[in-house]
Amino acid sequence: MRTKQQLTEDIRRERRAVLVVNAKSRRGRQFYEDAHERLLKAGFKLLGAYAVERDLEQSLQQAIDLGPDLLVAGGGDGTISTAGRMLAHRDMALGLLPLGTTNNFARTVGIPPDLDTAVTTMTEGLVIDVDLGIAGDMPFTNHVGIGLSAEVMTSVPSGLKKRLGRLAYPITALGLMARHRPLRATVRADGREIVFSTHQVYVANGGFHAGRPITADAHADDRLLVAYPVGGSTRLELLRETARNALTGHRRTLHERPFLAVNELWLETDRPAAVEVDGEPCGQTPLRIALDANALRIMAPPGTPDH
Structure with missing residues (x-):
């Protein structure tokens, strides 16, 4: 596992990312193309991009298998939670595009439901470690x-x-x-x-x-x-x-x-x-x-x- 500083530097330098957007979330379909364009303009090399209508976990697994430094997940709290579960304890960071109804987790870490701010966070932010809860398993x-x-x-x-x-x-x-x-x-x-x-x-x-x-x-x-x-x-x-x-x-x-x-x-x-x-x-x-x-x-x- 790289240190948080090393992973931050690799994301800023290499810009190797994958985009996965839940097109069934409240704003997912509307903003998928916009998010894709903004990430490219920010200099990210998108190894893959998915607008997901179903089988979210399958698309996330395909994205993980591409080996990016940053997996950008767009959707509501359910989408972010699924991505977080699948990225737990991996040498890979999660980027948040809050496109859901309440966007609670994104608000918790200071990312408002605004694409410009979310993309800026991915280019100028830092990799941090956060806790996950476990309900049952x-x-x-x-x-x-x-x-x-x-x-x-x-x-x-x-x-x-x-x-x-x-x-x-x-x-x-x-x-x-x-x-x-x-x-x-x-x-x-x-x-x-x-x-x-x-x-x-x-x-x-x-x-x-x-x-x-x-x-x-x-x-x-x-x-x-x-x-x-x-x-x-x-x-x-x-x-x-x-x-x-x-x-x-x-x-x-x-x-x-x-x-x-x-x-x-x-x-x-x-x-x-x-x-x-x-x-x-x-x-x-x-x-x-x-x-x-x-x-x-x-x-x-x-x-x-x-x-």
């Missing part, structure tokens, strides 16, 4: 959702996502909420056992959820998972806490309730509950969630935390 970049959010992810219409972006999720959630029963969830970590009744539990590796900050001090390389319920057993509490999280996350810290910041936890519920990992269905509870520290190399803006 599934690595992930950003978050695990248990309960209502998992049902929303499998129910939100793709056409609604493309038309309304982030608003598609709360609209779908409102439709499902009327018949959703609260969960009795138990979290065990660091010798503690915490029990609560809620409709929704999140475990975050990154610092953003639904395009908004979770807390002011959570980031992708802090060696911490952040577990927290959203509201209590009533639907009113769920709505109130969802709004509070969206409006005040940038002012809150990991030391406040209800956040539990640990590096490993066991989560179970009073009945099997659906689980989603970065927007993709991933089985049911009970579930062990842990960290794989410094597992993934990415191109990030200068100044991004890197420990």
Whole structure:
């Protein structure tokens, strides 16, 4: 494995890259040609370029087999998480083109949903190591959702996502909420056992959820998972806490309730509950969630935390 500095220098000097864009993501099809052109203008030698309608993992594997220094992945959090999982512990960096609905992981590492900024990051940024979470045996970049959010992810219409972006999720959630029963969830970590009744539990590796900050001090390389319920057993509490999280996350810290910041936890519920990992269905509870520290190399803006 090259050092981070060596890989950074090789990317800047050689510009050997592969582009993989999920054309099914919210802005993927629209921006594939634009991203391709911008990368070429920036001096990158594209060993391959893929606009993927299906078989994303197969295309990513083909891209990896070409042996680039930089794999540029375009899409939403599900696409980035899949690419991150496949690049874990490889001598290759991930470049982010945030083309999805919420782009949580890209926001966590300081890359806004703007092609110019994303490409500039790949030409002027630095290779850093970030943590991955592991839900069961599934690595992930950003978050695990248990309960209502998992049902929303499998129910939100793709056409609604493309038309309304982030608003598609709360609209779908409102439709499902009327018949959703609260969960009795138990979290065990660091010798503690915490029990609560809620409709929704999140475990975050990154610092953003639904395009908004979770807390002011959570980031992708802090060696911490952040577990927290959203509201209590009533639907009113769920709505109130969802709004509070969206409006005040940038002012809150990991030391406040209800956040539990640990590096490993066991989560179970009073009945099997659906689980989603970065927007993709991933089985049911009970579930062990842990960290794989410094597992993934990415191109990030200068100044991004890197420990």
